Amino acid sequence: MAESESTTSSAPFSFDDSPIARELADLTSRRKALEGVRVELTGPARVITVSNQKGGVGKTTSTVNVAAALASLGARVLVIDLDPQGNASTALGVPHTADIPSIYDVLIDEFPLTDIVQTSPESDLLLCAPSTIHLAGAEIELVSQVAREHRLRTALEEYLASAENPPHFVLIDCPPSLGLLTINAFTAADELMIPIQCEYYALEGLSQLLGSVRMIQKHLNPRLHLSTILLTMYDGRTRLAQQVADEVRTHFPAEVLRTVIPRSVRVSEAPSFGQTVIAYDGGSAGAVAYREAAVEIARRGEGSREQLTEPTTEEAPTEDTSSEEGES
Ligand code: ATP
Ligand code: MG
Numbered sequence: 001m002a003e004s005e006s007t008t009s010s011a012p013f014s015f016d017d018s019p020i021a022r023e024l025a026d027l028t029s030r031r032k033a034l035e036g037v038r039v040e041l042t043g044p045a046r047v048i049t050v051s052n053q054k055g056g057v058g059k060t061t062s063t064v065n066v067a068a069a070l071a072s073l074g075a076r077v078l079v080i081d082l083d084p085q086g087n088a089s090t091a092l093g094v095p096h097t098a099d100i101p102s103i104y105d106v107l108i109d110e111f112p113l114t115d116i117v118q119t120s121p122e123s124d125l126l127l128c129a130p131s132t133i134h135l136a137g138a139e140i141e142l143v144s145q146v147a148r149e150h151r152l153r154t155a156l157e158e159y160l161a162s163a164e165n166p167p168h169f170v171l172i173d174c175p176p177s178l179g180l181l182t183i184n185a186f187t188a189a190d191e192l193m194i195p196i197q198c199e200y201y202a203l204e205g206l207s208q209l210l211g212s213v214r215m216i217q218k219h220l221n222p223r224l225h226l227s228t229i230l231l232t233m234y235d236g237r238t239r240l241a242q243q244v245a246d247e248v249r250t251h252f253p254a255e256v257l258r259t260v261i262p263r264s265v266r267v268s269e270a271p272s273f274g275q276t277v278i279a280y281d282g283g284s285a286g287a288v289a290y291r292e293a294a295v296e297i298a299r300r301g302e303g304s305r306e307q308l309t310e311p312t313t314e315e316a317p318t319e320d321t322s323s324e325e326g327e328s
Helices: 002-006 019-035 059-072 087-091 103-109 133-143 151-162 180-188 206-219 239-251 265-273 285-301
Strands: 046-050 077-081 126-129 169-173 191-197 225-234 256-262
Touching: 019 285, 046 059, 046 180, 059 077, 059 087, 059 126, 059 169, 059 191, 059 225, 059 265, 059 285, 077 087, 087 265, 103 133, 103 151, 133 180, 151 169, 151 180, 180 206, 191 206, 206 225, 225 239, 225 285, 239 256, 256 285, 265 285
Parallel strands: 046 169, 046 191, 077 126, 077 169, 191 225, 225 256
Antiparallel strands: none
16 A cells, blocks of 8 residues: 555555455345345246266256255255266265165166155255266166166156145256266256356367257257356456357357356365355355356246346456455
C-alpha cells in the first residue's frame, strides 16, 4: 500500500479492484443468488447418463456433485455407479466392498434394483446403486446374456414403476469405454450428459462418442439424446481453457451449460472424505458451480432456459471465477 500511496500520478492500488477481490465478491453474490432458488420437480424421472470414453474428464465428479446439488434443491436422486472402479460409490460414502450386493447382481443375476440401492449418509434424498469390483468381469459376462443391452433399462423401469417415492433424477456414471456397460446406460437413459475437460484433446474422441449415440438411437433407444455438455476443470488463468470452452460452445451452442466447473482443490479433496463437495465445502467455488449447474439442468427440464441469477453486469457467466482464490 505504501507504494501505491506514494504514486500520486497513477491510480492508487486498491484491494477492491484486485482480481482476487473481484472473484470473492462474485462468489459471494453467486452464493446469495443460490439461497432462494427453487426448481419445479414434476413429471417422470429424468434418466441421464454421464458418459465420455475419454478417461479422467470429470464424469464421476460431475455425476456425484450434480446429484448432491439436485438433492440439496429437494430432488430425490438415484446415482447408478456403472464403473467397476466404484468411485461414485466412494464419493457418496456408500459401502461397496466385494460382499455388498451391487449393480453387478442386477445386471448379471437379475436382482431387483431396490434390493441393492443404498441411501448416502449425506442426504436421505440421495440414493446410490453401488458398484463393486465384480463389475470388472461384467463386460465379458454380459456378452453371452439374453437381452444383454437392455438389462439395466429393464431393471430401472421395474424400479421406477414400483418405487413408493420414485426419484426425480437418475444419474448413471459410466466407465471410460464404449463397451456393454456404457451401452446398457445408453439404452436405459433419455439424456446424455458429456463432461468435457477444458484441456487440449478435449474434442478428440467426441465424434466417436456421438457416432455410438446415433447407433444406439437407431437400434436400441430412439429416446436417447445429447441434452447437456458440462465444461469441467476450467482454469481461467490459461488461454487454452478459454479456447477449448469457446470451441465447444461454437459446436454445441444449445447443449453447453452456461456454468463452467472450475479446477478446484476442494472438489478433488472431497472424495477422500467420502463426501461430495456440496457436503464437504458447500460455499467453495467448485460447490457453487456444481449447484448452479444443477439448477440449470433442472430448469432445462422445465423447458425453461431462464438464467439462474439476474446478472448485474455483462460478464462471462462463471468462466472467470475459476481459480482457487475464491475458495474460503
Ligand atoms: P474415469 O474415466 O477414470 O472414470 P472420470 O471421467 O470419472 O474418470 P473423475 O474421476 O471425475 O473423472 O476426475 C478425474 C480426476 O480429476 C479426479 O482425481 C478428480 O478428483 C479430479 N477432478 C475432477 N474434477 C475436478 C475439478 N473441478 N477440480 C479439480 N480436480 C478435479
Ligand atoms: Mg469415473
